[in-house]
Amino acid sequence: LIVTIDLFLSGCRFRRKIRYEVFARSMTEPVVLTIAAVIFYLQGFTENGLFWSYLIALTATSAAATYGLHKSYTHAEFGSIAAIPTAIVLLRRAAPTGTYEFLKMVLDRLHILLVTFFFSESVTGVYGAAVQFTTLLNKIGAGFEPILAPVVAQLTNRGSGEQLHHQLAKIIRWVLSIELLLVVLFILFGRDILGAIGEEFATGEQIMWILVCAVAVQSAFMCNDLPVVYKRPLWNLTIILVLLGICGGSAYFLAPKFGPEGVAMALLITHLCGAILSSCLIWHLFSVWPFERATFKPLISLFVGMTVGYLGLSLGIPRVVGALLVILCFAATAYRFSASSEERKWISRKLKKSA
Structure with missing residues (x-):
């Protein structure tokens, strides 16, 4: 379902039908996920409720993506087949970005795999519960990406570094303005939020604190990779490989000393390094920073x-x-x-x- 959603919404984005991606990712998925999770919780499905809620949300998002794809292309276009040489050229050009997106998905889940490697199932369950609440912050940053993508593509082609600087700085400020409110609420009332699932999950309060900060950094600078995708796609691939090494290495040293909080710290360090590296790369390519004083x-x-x-x-x-x-x-x-x-x-x- 995840692959189907990404594929169909990429087709909508290609036709500049951004509204379908915004509707699917920023409205359908979080709303359906929240409603389904509340219903399952009230019905007493405390063990498998989140799993089924996520499955229902992905199904609804897939349906919304299918509708958007249907509206973006005619039946004749669906039936056409690209010539083999053209398909080979497309695959060659898309390979670096496709590999980067795959490795980025691996990075998003690596910290959970590391927790399962270092700790018991009960600790993994508490960590996973904290992770589920942080997905809301990810959706905020992801909602801006499809809107900004065509603008960044146009500015990159024109070489308009100054306009690119203002667009990226504005997006980071907007995302932070929304996300930091959630960060405050999760830090202040994290124990109550996790305790609503079950009293045993309330021990993950400090894990949630670190995770929401990590995800806030990631989402705020999520659009930094867009100019690099259009200018030097292989460099994004290099950065993600470096970040995978940082995440695994940091967790290896921090997890034995700090427990699951150490894995969350490793994720925070990774996303901070990612924000710094992507910002420096934009400076190198366009001689502008993706932020300004007002951004913070x-x-x-x-x-x-x-x-x-x-x-x-x-x-x-x-x-x-x-x-x-x-x-x-x-x-x-x-x-x-x-x-x-x-x-x-x-x-x-x-x-x-x-x-």
């Missing part, structure tokens, strides 16, 4: 949200009220400091219109 303004909202949350927990405010206060303070700070003047005007117009 969402960190102000992170500080405010954490401060308000810790004060609320210290004063004994009910968890639900504390979470709402964190969300309100984070949103207000993001509006004031993270959003540009044009974005604030757009938000104000939308709020006035809805009111």
Whole structure:
């Protein structure tokens, strides 16, 4: 199902029908996954509920991708077959990027395999539960990638380094503005969130803290590989091989000392190195950085949200009220400091219109 989704949505992206990919990945999959998980949990399926929820979500996403592919191509185009020389040329050009995507998928799952190698099944279960909640952050970054891909392709072909810099910096700022709110909530209320599945999972609180930071870094800089794909695809392949080595090597040294938290630390180190390497590569290719000073303004909202949350927990405010206060303070700070003047005007117009 995963391969089918990727293949069909790649076809939609080729026709610049980005809305189908956004609908499938950013709406259908997370919404169906959340609803199915809640239903299974309420029905008492605590052991296999997440597995069946994920399967249902993938099936729904596959159906949405199939619909998008059907709308993007005619029946005559489906029936046409490319000549063998053309197919060979396409395969040769796609091989580096295809291999890179495969290895990136391996990297996303390597830390889970390392946990199963170093620790018992019970520890792996706790770690896996924490991983399931971090997928929400991944979906945020993945939702921007199909929108940005055609823009980056056009700017890369033109050699517009300055415009590429502004686009990437803006995307990173937007992703951080959304994801850091989830990071704050997961750090402050991680024990309650994991405890909702089962009291035995609440011990994975610190694992969740590290994992959400790692995934936030990965998602924020997820679009950095797009310019390299269009300019020097083999370099992305080199970077992913280096990151696989960093992840495995870091886990080998950290896991015996820190336990499963050490594997999560290895993942965080890997994604930090990936962000640094991809940023340096963009500088080398285009003489611009994919970020600017305003890119990291969402960190102000992170500080405010954490401060308000810790004060609320210290004063004994009910968890639900504390979470709402964190969300309100984070949103207000993001509006004031993270959003540009044009974005604030757009938000104000939308709020006035809805009111």
